[in-house]
Amino acid sequence: MDLKEKAKELRRETFKTICLGGGGHMPATLSIIDVLTVLYYGILNIDPNNPDDPHRDRFILSKGHACVALYAVLADKGFFDKHHLCTFGKCGTILGGHPDMHKISGVEASTGALGHGFPFGIGMALSGKLDNEPYRVFTLLGDGECQEGSIWEAAMFASHHKLDNLTAIVDFNKQQAMDYLDKIVSLEPFAEKWKAFGWEVIEVDGHDVNQLLETFNSCPLVEGKPNLIIAHTTKGKGVSFMENEPLWHYRMPNLEEMKIASRDLDLGDFWREFE
């Protein structure tokens, strides 16, 4: 599969879903598209027809507010019908602003409050180790989320238990809700922090699908250590005026901006839906 093309397609689907739903964390969602594409189309051993298979790989979106990207992927994979996407956020939908594991096939954990999904995934990885199950657990964290203390309690625990079946990816887009992390509370030296907590750390371009694929395929990077992938990303990736602009954390484009975004993403006349 051409992962690059698939990522483009999913980026378009994600943008459309958020715009039609009328709300969502657009830039934080656009920054994780490539990571999700590589995981779901190149790495994870999962079957939409058998979503509860105990031997499956697990993926947890710890930064639950970026859920529309996950919805686009799960719909495309066939976990649920694509028509649900146009109901996002509306009365009666299964697709809310944060993912619900009870309502949506393929969602492994209900996330939304930050600092929860990561330790939840660690529980899954620990269970795998206890049962000698070969499955792997992947979890995607926000960089701002790493300001939560629960992340570091969990980080300590995972390395102590040598959970090399666990890979955490940090969507390092350098921004949080109100501004750049470095202006609010800096995570630096970020890689060194994770190393000090006993993790094997690797830094990659979070939009380079080939590099991502190669990195995920080589996990565990070192036997006996959990894997931490710092994915350097651009918040708002693909929409010119949103890229690296903190103002857009939770904001919807107006008609003029919609025209620009439609051109950026090869969405043709999509903007006309909002005329």
Add this chain to the structure above:
Amino acid sequence: MRNAYISALHKLSKTNNNILALVADNGTIVYDKYLEDFPDRFINFGISEANMISVAAGLASCGKIPFAYTISNFLTFRAYEQIRNDVCMQEMNVKIVGIGVGFVYSYLGPTHHGTEDIAVMRGLPEITIFSPSDPLETVKVTNAAARIVGPVYLRLTTGGTPKIYEDDYEFEVGRGVTLREGSDIAIIATGSIVHEVVQAVNELEGLGISARLINIHTIKPIDREIIIKAAGETQAILTVEEHSITGGLGSCVAEVLAEENCVFHSFKRLGLNDAFAQGYGNYQEMKALNGLSKDDIVREVNVILECKG
């Protein structure tokens, strides 16, 4: 109570391989036998209660049945959002076991007194809450917790809880127990303070007062019938709890009385009244310092019945 819990858990673990004993650096010596017999199923998280609960939820999502144990306050308050979102909201089969409820940790002070745990925990959907009164009842609720598929909170005191029940005690989830029949007043109590109430009821009997004693071991779901019946058959209702009267057992009973349109003459909640437990000393001294000794209960009953009469 603590030892009764751990030996019940040990027994359950022999027949159910999915049961895991999780602790947050609390349980020196008492878990030794468990650790010896099930070394791979005992996990000490260190001092990180929030992490223990989230990881427990992840383990439960893979079929494990974690019993996560430590001092009640550090679970129910510090890890509340983890209990809410990761365990209750996702209906995970996690058992939250808080020890040292009430002020049994006496001189350790209010940081360690579990006196608002019912208030916060009973607001959560999906969870069953057990508050046993003696070691045998602790075994019964532990077994029940293992049978229930879903979140359970066990609130336990530590060691040395006196016996209330005989070996033939028949326990039923959600069904209160009338320990003593009586018609002048119904005293409804929960947890280890029940022992103090038993003594008070004995003394009241000597004074010619017929007090009914009801033990509520299941806080959620509460036994509505036994409360309605008590309101209909006695003159007054007094709740006794080693807990804040705001949101605790007294509040549970008040809600039932109001919603069921019960006609009753007098209702009073005895417990900590908008206060943390005061003072230092041993457990008995703490009860006296905080208005929950046998003498306080007897006095309260007399005041209620005199006012009414």
